[in-house]
Amino acid sequence: MRKLQREGIWNTAISYAGILIGYVNTILLFPNFLDEAEVGLTRLLLTISVMYAQFSALGFVNMSTRYFPYFRDKAKQHNGFLFLLLSIPVLGFAVATGVYLLLKPLVVTYYVAKSPLILEYYYYIIPLALFTLLYNMFTSYLRSLYKTIVSSFVQDFLLRILTTLLIAVYALGVMDFRQFVLLYVILNSAGAMGLFFYTIWLKQFYLRPTLAGLRIVPMREMLYYGFFTFLGNLSTTIITTVDQVMISSYSLSANGVYTTAFFMTSAILVPARSILKIASPQVADFWKDSDMAGMAKLYRHVTMVNLIVGLLLFIGIWANIDNLFSFMPETYRAGKYVVLFLSIARIVDLATSLNGVILATSEKYRWDLGFNIVLAALTIGTNWYFIPRYGINGAAFASMLSYIFMNVTRLFFVQFIYRIQPFSWAAAQVVVIAAVALGVSYLVPFLQNVFIDMVLRSLLIIAIYGSLSIGLKIYPEMNDWLRKVIYGLTGWRL
Numbered sequence: 001m002r003k004l005q006r007e008g009i010w011n012t013a014i015s016y017a018g019i020l021i022g023y024v025n026t027i028l029l030f031p032n033f034l035d036e037a038e039v040g041l042t043r044l045l046l047t048i049s050v051m052y053a054q055f056s057a058l059g060f061v062n063m064s065t066r067y068f069p070y071f072r073d074k075a076k077q078h079n080g081f082l083f084l085l086l087s088i089p090v091l092g093f094a095v096a097t098g099v100y101l102l103l104k105p106l107v108v109t110y111y112v113a114k115s116p117l118i119l120e121y122y123y124y125i126i127p128l129a130l131f132t133l134l135y136n137m138f139t140s141y142l143r144s145l146y147k148t149i150v151s152s153f154v155q156d157f158l159l160r161i162l163t164t165l166l167i168a169v170y171a172l173g174v175m176d177f178r179q180f181v182l183l184y185v186i187l188n189s190a191g192a193m194g195l196f197f198y199t200i201w202l203k204q205f206y207l208r209p210t211l212a213g214l215r216i217v218p219m220r221e222m223l224y225y226g227f228f229t230f231l232g233n234l235s236t237t238i239i240t241t242v243d244q245v246m247i248s249s250y251s252l253s254a255n256g257v258y259t260t261a262f263f264m265t266s267a268i269l270v271p272a273r274s275i276l277k278i279a280s281p282q283v284a285d286f287w288k289d290s291d292m293a294g295m296a297k298l299y300r301h302v303t304m305v306n307l308i309v310g311l312l313l314f315i316g317i318w319a320n321i322d323n324l325f326s327f328m329p330e331t332y333r334a335g336k337y338v339v340l341f342l343s344i345a346r347i348v349d350l351a352t353s354l355n356g357v358i359l360a361t362s363e364k365y366r367w368d369l370g371f372n373i374v375l376a377a378l379t380i381g382t383n384w385y386f387i388p389r390y391g392i393n394g395a396a397f398a399s400m401l402s403y404i405f406m407n408v409t410r411l412f413f414v415q416f417i418y419r420i421q422p423f424s425w426a427a428a429q430v431v432v433i434a435a436v437a438l439g440v441s442y443l444v445p446f447l448q449n450v451f452i453d454m455v456l457r458s459l460l461i462i463a464i465y466g467s468l469s470i471g472l473k474i475y476p477e478m479n480d481w482l483r484k485v486i487y488g489l490t491g492w493r494l
Helices: 002-033 036-057 060-071 074-102 104-111 122-144 149-171 177-201 219-250 252-264 266-289 292-319 321-325 330-352 355-360 365-418 425-442 450-471 476-490
Strands: none
Touching: 002 036, 002 149, 002 252, 002 266, 036 060, 036 074, 036 122, 036 177, 036 219, 036 252, 060 074, 060 122, 060 219, 060 266, 074 104, 074 122, 104 219, 122 149, 122 177, 122 266, 149 177, 219 252, 219 365, 252 266, 252 330, 252 365, 266 292, 266 330, 266 355, 292 321, 292 330, 292 425, 292 450, 321 330, 321 450, 330 365, 355 365, 425 450
């Protein structure tokens, strides 16, 4: 648990620093130096590359979390696990690339009428997808080694700083948009190379295959697991990307507005993503040791940390939503309720925390596939219904419904099968505290100056939320942690 807390704190700190930079890019730079269609294009390129990489991985991203504990032995170069982890996804990428090229006529038909700009950059996606795949595989491998800080730094901080510099250079007028996109693709491909060299520096780059390693876990079992997780990842990819793909077919400009609002809610998920990087391999170790008591304790701790931080971020964003949109062109205000619907989806995701990881790494992983297939169908159906009628608000509402359904279903299934669930009365208390803090912020009139208003409104929310949370001791571990921090900084014992 101590390692989880240490790595989680570092990952969270890096991620929030990255979020601040990301907000500068998303709210100040992208909307003011690129038009909505160009913003929509840059986001769609990344979205399609993520889909492409997931198809190529053939479920092997999850393979590391589940099976690496059985292969772990540095003296034996982890029994050739890295070779296995990389080789099959690279073959999958070759197959996926063939399919991608064959599908171009269909893609042209889908986008040519209203979003032809994407077709000009169709082939840029291939190298971007390859490096996205390699980044995912190295991240998975390093996560199994409990080495997550560098991957967080590269993805959440370094690439965003470089993006800031790239947009700044573009704003000076020294390159055209096509050159900007080319450099944008190169920049977003660089993360994989960073993790490659980091793995070598750790002296964990063991690419030599070994036959002895295949006797540790039968290849048939791993391929069987990979097949089911591939189908599950396929469903998850559809769930998380179909909204952008469908919106873009109507208008890249609409996708630019939608994805800007989408990113504004991404700060809410930072604690979950940071902690899950360490919690996922720990869950696998609990399964290996049949330690359900440890699993249940981790489940509750992760949920409380996620809720406390996530709800504070949500009410901070929503209380300042009009201030945030004031920094962008007026057209972006159409995304206001996209922020609300997606924020609700994020909070539900945080509240149910580890249920997906617990299920995906358990012997019942096949059920997770069933849930994902149903959810993928639901996501496509709701987006197909709501987007033509309500545009980007309809897409966000469809995503909210899908995420609520997925997480509530998994929650009850894990509770029914394993008799563990993450909630306590403290979780309900923190929701009430968040509602009180948000309600009080509405009583404060706008202070005319947007910067002063944002600072004072945010400080008020933090003061109310923090004092009630600490005073009511909704999460005693947080109080203990704060005492240690205060003692370390001041020498005072509280």
